[in-house]
Amino acid sequence: MSMTDFLNAEDITKAVGAFTAVDSFDYKKFFQMVGLKKKSPDDVKKVFHILDKDKNGFIDEKELGTILKAFSPDARDLSAKEIKTLLAAGDKEGNEKIGVDDFFALVAES
Structure with a gap:
């Protein structure tokens, strides 16, 4: 299974391209x-x-x-700051990880 099984390849390319600068990632916009x-x-x-x-x-x-990179193999890695921001937004239990329900809530709030 790949992302393009569920999402439009052109939309993925545009979204990944919008966040090429370090510390620019905004999960809601993405x-x-x-x-x-x-x-x-x-x-x-x-x-x-x-x-x-x-x-x-x-x-x-x-x-x-x-x-x-899960959306586009040639994309960049998130910075430590971006990871912490995303984890803080999605980790409702405080266990340093995001479960499926947490992820669903992250997407719903975007």
Whole structure:
């Protein structure tokens, strides 16, 4: 499964391209730009499972760092500041990781 199974390739390219500068990543804008906000809950959960590279049911700091690369292999890694911001927004339990329900809430608020 790849992101283009659920999202438009052109939207992904534009969204990734909008956040090439370090410390420019805004998850709310990104999720809107790639079209994730408009997707069904089932599709959002499928995207979560693509982002959960180790398949442990959570997206951790390491996986957050490469979140843009999950959408486009030639994208940049997130900075430590961007990772912390995204983790703080999505980690409702304070366990340093984002579960599927947390991810769904992140997308819904964008």
